[in-house]
Amino acid sequence: MIFCDMDGVLTDFDGEFERRFGMPPHAIPRPELWEKVLAAKDYWYDLPKTGGADKLVGYLSRFGFCILTGLPAYGYDKAEKEKRLWLKKHYNKEDGVICCLSKDKQNFGARQDILIDDLPANIARWEQMGGIGILHTSADETIRKLQELGYK
Numbered sequence: 001m002i003f004c005d006m007d008g009v010l011t012d013f014d015g016e017f018e019r020r021f022g023m024p025p026h027a028i029p030r031p032e033l034w035e036k037v038l039a040a041k042d043y044w045y046d047l048p049k050t051g052g053a054d055k056l057v058g059y060l061s062r063f064g065f066c067i068l069t070g071l072p073a074y075g076y077d078k079a080e081k082e083k084r085l086w087l088k089k090h091y092n093k094e095d096g097v098i099c100c101l102s103k104d105k106q107n108f109g110a111r112q113d114i115l116i117d118d119l120p121a122n123i124a125r126w127e128q129m130g131g132i133g134i135l136h137t138s139a140d141e142t143i144r145k146l147q148e149l150g151y152k
Contacts, residue, residue: 001110001113001114002064002066002116002146002151003067003068003115004057004060004066004067004068004116005068005069005070005115005117005118005119005122005136006086007047007069008118008119009053009056009116009142010049010056010057011048011050011086012048012049012050013047016043016046016048017033017036020036020040034074034075037072038072038074038078042082044078045085047086050139051138051139052139053090053139055140055143056116056139056142056143059143059146062151064096066096066098067087067096068098068105068108069097069099070099070101070102070103070105070122071083071102073101076099079099080099083097083099102119103125105117105122106126106128106129106131109129109131111129111130111131112131113131113132114131114149115132115133116134116136117133117134117135117136118136118137120135134146
């Protein structure tokens with residue numbers, strides 16, 4: 001099974017944060033970041049796609065895939081609702097969507113399952129449980145790595 005993250009892979013979370021708040025998300029402490037995001041109207045629902053999102057989703061659709069997206073501990077319900085609505089709006093995807101705390105993603109896969117994610121910590125935890133991690137930097141690079149794994 002192929003699992004694909006949303007923020008940083010399909011959605012431009014960081015770019016939207018900087019556009020809305022005038023600073024990159026890593027410039028402020030996490031509690032302040034989540035306070036800003038949760039106070040914003042429809043933050044996740046209004047996120048723009050990353051440049052390669054359509055290309056990657058089109059490619060993954062040939063094989064079947066599941067969205068595995070991380071949510072903040074505080075504001076979990078709001079984030080889940082908006083992310084699910086975003087997926088329905090942009091890709092008409094309602095099935096095959098798992099929402100969890102980012103630190104728990106590895107609990108949803110099995111050995112040899114693939115995770116596409118932009119965060120090294122998520123990839124490391126995935127690989128520690130026996131899965132195959134693809135650190136996403138671009139759609140083209142991720143597709144190339146999938147092809148190397150036999151997804152052609």
